[in-house]
Amino acid sequence: MLEGWAAQQRTRFLKDGTIGPRLGLVRRLAEFSNQYPWQWTPAEVDAFFDSLRGGERPIVVSTARGYQTVLRLFMAYVTDARYGWPQVCLDRFGEAPTQVLHEDNSIVHASTFEGRAHRRPLTYDEVQALFDAADGLAEDIRARGRKGALAAQRDAVLLKTIYAFGLRRAESTGLDLADLRHNPKVPAFGRYGGLFVRHGKSSNGGPPKRRTVLTVPEMDWVVPVLEQWVSGVRPRFGPGAHPALFVTERRGRLTERAANDAFCTARDAAWLPGELDLHCLRHSYVTHLVEFDYPERFVSDQVGHAYASTTAIYARGRVRRLPQPTADAIARAAPRRPLGGRAVIKKMGVRWNLRQLMATRDMFNTSDLVPLLAERGVDLSREQVYRLVTQPPQRLSMDTLAALCDILGCTPNDLIAIEVTNATVEKPAAGAGAPPPVQRTQIRRPRGA
Numbered sequence: 001m002l003e004g005w006a007a008q009q010r011t012r013f014l015k016d017g018t019i020g021p022r023l024g025l026v027r028r029l030a031e032f033s034n035q036y037p038w039q040w041t042p043a044e045v046d047a048f049f050d051s052l053r054g055g056e057r058p059i060v061v062s063t064a065r066g067y068q069t070v071l072r073l074f075m076a077y078v079t080d081a082r083y084g085w086p087q088v089c090l091d092r093f094g095e096a097p098t099q100v101l102h103e104d105n106s107i108v109h110a111s112t113f114e115g116r117a118h119r120r121p122l123t124y125d126e127v128q129a130l131f132d133a134a135d136g137l138a139e140d141i142r143a144r145g146r147k148g149a150l151a152a153q154r155d156a157v158l159l160k161t162i163y164a165f166g167l168r169r170a171e172s173t174g175l176d177l178a179d180l181r182h183n184p185k186v187p188a189f190g191r192y193g194g195l196f197v198r199h200g201k202s203s204n205g206g207p208p209k210r211r212t213v214l215t216v217p218e219m220d221w222v223v224p225v226l227e228q229w230v231s232g233v234r235p236r237f238g239p240g241a242h243p244a245l246f247v248t249e250r251r252g253r254l255t256e257r258a259a260n261d262a263f264c265t266a267r268d269a270a271w272l273p274g275e276l277d278l279h280c281l282r283h284s285y286v287t288h289l290v291e292f293d294y295p296e297r298f299v300s301d302q303v304g305h306a307y308a309s310t311t312a313i314y315a316r317g318r319v320r321r322l323p324q325p326t327a328d329a330i331a332r333a334a335p336r337r338p339l340g341g342r343a344v345i346k347k348m349g350v351r352w353n354l355r356q357l358m359a360t361r362d363m364f365n366t367s368d369l370v371p372l373l374a375e376r377g378v379d380l381s382r383e384q385v386y387r388l389v390t391q392p393p394q395r396l397s398m399d400t401l402a403a404l405c406d407i408l409g410c411t412p413n414d415l416i417a418i419e420v421t422n423a424t425v426e427k428p429a430a431g432a433g434a435p436p437p438v439q440r441t442q443i444r445r446p447r448g449a
Contacts, residue, residue, distance in 0.1 A: 001037060001085060002026060005077045013205035022070045029071065037078055038089040038097040045071065045100045065107045072101045119277075121284040124445045126272055127163060133270035133394050134159055134262075135438045140391050142435075150236055151249060153438055155262035157229045158246055158254070159281065160441055164222035165195050165213045166285030166303045169256040169278060174199030175245040177230070181212060189215050192223045200304050211304045218292050218444045225439045232436040269387060271395045286311060291446045351417040352392035357408045366390070369407070376403040 002023050009019045030036065032051065033044040049067070052059045059067070078085045078097045086096040122130065134156035142149040162172050175195065183193025193215050200209035215223065230245075237247050244253040263278040282303065289299045300311045358364070366389040367382055378400050380388065387393075388400075401412060408414075 001078055004083060004085075005074060008077060015202075015205075022074070025067060025070050026074050036093075037075070038085075038093060038095055040075075040097070040100050042100045042102065042105055046105055061107060065109075068101055068106050072099070072106075075099045075101065119275075119283070120280065121287040122272075122276065122280055124288070124443065126270075126276075127281075127284060128443055129270040129394050130266050130272060131156065131160060131441045131443070134266040135440050136391065136394065137266065137269055138438045142438075150233060150435065153233055153435075154229070154237075154246060154254075155266070156438065157225055157233070158259060158262055159266060160222055160225050162259075162278070163281045163285055164215070164219040166282050166289075167195075167197065167213075168201060168282060169259050170199050170201075171197045173244075173246060173254050173256050173259055176243040177245055178243060179245065180226075180230075183214060186215070189220070189223050190227070192226045197304070209304055211301065213302050216289065216292075216294070216302075218288075221441050221443065225441060228436055228439045236435060268383075269391065269394065271393065288446075293446075349419040350392050351419060353415055353417060354389050354404065354408075357410055357414060358389070361408060369404075372407045373400070373403050376406060378403045 005026075006019050006023060009022070026037070029040070029045070029048050032048050033040060035044065049064060052064065052067075075097065076099065077083060079099055081087070090096045134152070138149055138152035138156055141147075141152050158172060161167065161175075175197075179196040179198065180191045181194040181196050182191055183189055186193050195213045195215075197211050197213055198208065200211060202208045234245075234247065237249060237251065239247045239251050242251055242253070246254040248254055248258070260278050263281070267274070267276055286299055286303055289302065290296075296311060300307075303311065305311045358368070363369070366386045369385050369389065370380065370382060373380055373385070378397075380400075401415070404415060405411060
């Protein structure tokens with residue numbers, strides 16, 4: 001039965017990643033009920049889903065709906081007389097399989113969004129903190145003279161690209177240099193006027209969907225970031241003729257898992273909630289485009305949604321039905337200034353003196369702070385304390401600051417020294433001299449945000 005059902009799905013060109021979990025779910029139900037499919041009854045299925053709702057990791061509504069769809073498809077296959085299984089089971093075992101899922105034991109689709117509550121867009125402050133943390137990690141590694149500075153700089157560019165174009169994981173890691181597109185209406189963006197996405201999400205066994213994502217004026221800060229990456233940083237990986245836009249130290253294409261790890265590292269360094277994941281940047285892109293007053297049709301085309309209802313879920317339901325903006329409209333909103341070259345950026349710098357103050361009090365292990373902080377009501381893991389000591393925190397609670405001052409017998413001014421620095425950013429020749437500096441990013445916000 002399972003092999004025949006798998007063959008039916010392969011005929012529809014469904015992927016092995018879809019077929020395998022479906023077969024596994026059918027086996028789970030057979031193991032739970034200790035019965036064969038032709039012996040299943042609605043009561044057995046009810047008991048199976050009731051057990052999945054309990055335990056340490058109960059399933060959510062969206063997962064249960066997917067499971068019910070899979071089992072309904074399997075039972076539709078084995079009860080279809082065209083495949084002969086009802087007659088075979090009746091002749092051999094004296095009973096035929098029947099459909100065990102019906103309207104009374106199936107989940108009612110009563111809400112447009114059934115996902116987890118923590119799946120939300122990042123706020124503008126959180127996006128800025130994430131980018132600052134990613135850039136800070138690269139600068140910290142370089143300042144210490146350790147390996148991995150280029151990889152950290154690549155990860156920062158990757159996260160900014162995902163947010164600036166609303167990409168999925170596979171779409172971002174599947175980009176090639178040839179996918180960079182000019183927009184003739186915005187010549188100031190050069191070859192970074194858009195991205196040609198060739199590895200979009202497929203559906204119903206079809207090939208990956210393709211689309212062109214235009215660079216919107218509110219995300220124009222990504223142009224110098226990508227320009228520096230392509231011309232100044234990527235060549236230092238020695239990729240040779242490899243076509244990938246984002247490459248690894250071993251001259252291969254960056255994987256989706258590596259993209260996840262890059263987000264998690266920056267998220268933890270920025271002290272953002274652990275429930276946020278990489279896909280939340282895509283949610284943020286949709287929500288922020290809507291808040292920048294882009295119409296629904298344009299936003300849907302940008303992110304590759306076939307239905308406006310999907311875009312409405314991403315954008316918290318705040319979409320409006322207006323005509324799609326043309327390339328001329330984007331050109332009129334784009335900045336009339338050259339990109340690249342030399343630029344002097346005034347920014348505030350922070351010198352974090354926690355490690356030095358700990359050394360003056362004979363505290364040379366970061367773990368020494370864990371019990372002392374706990375005594376003062378600040379519960380941090382060993383990993384969080386390590387990051388707190390080894391790199392300037394992008395966000396620091398007042399309780400933690402007060403506890404550190406009490407432990408070390410110092411003032412906040414002793415811990416934090418604020419400096420004003422002027423950084424000159426220029427486009428260097430590829431492969432020559434010192435590596436280019438980290439391209440700091442200041443995102444744009446709607447008025448009042």
